[in-house]
Amino acid sequence: MKDVRLLPWTGEGGKPCYLDTDGTGYLAHVADTVERVQLGMAGHLLDHVHDILADRRATPAQLRFLLARMSEALTDVRRIAESRGARLPVPADRHRTGGP
Numbered sequence: 001m002k003d004v005r006l007l008p009w010t011g012e013g014g015k016p017c018y019l020d021t022d023g024t025g026y027l028a029h030v031a032d033t034v035e036r037v038q039l040g041m042a043g044h045l046l047d048h049v050h051d052i053l054a055d056r057r058a059t060p061a062q063l064r065f066l067l068a069r070m071s072e073a074l075t076d077v078r079r080i081a082e083s084r085g086a087r088l089p090v091p092a093d094r095h096r097t098g099g100p
Contacts, residue, residue: 008034008076016079035080037056042073 007017014096021028052058052066 003087005031006079006086007031007081008080035083038073038076038080040079043068045073049060 003021003023005019005023005028006023007019008028009017011017019027019031049070052062064068
């Protein structure tokens with residue numbers, strides 16, 4: 001399983017889901033689409049954060065709700081970053097030296 005991809009969703013109990021793939025196929029396409037949607041939603045949420053934080057009248061309930069959504073978005077973005085980072089090619093000289 002050389003090309004294992006961490007998918008942008010979790011399974012039962014929050015366990016990570018993986019796909020053995022060459023980067024093509026239906027599930028790889030679905031995963032790409034989900035990642036784009038998640039990243040877009042995180043971007044829109046950041047725009048909303050700036051508005052809420054600028055509003056001195058924001059209530060504790062609004063701030064808690066916003067923080068919960070930010071936590072979800074950050075979890076998604078972190079999973080995407082881990083997935084994409086794991087799929088980056090390792091430079092040939094790194095294999096020989098074992099260094100960073």
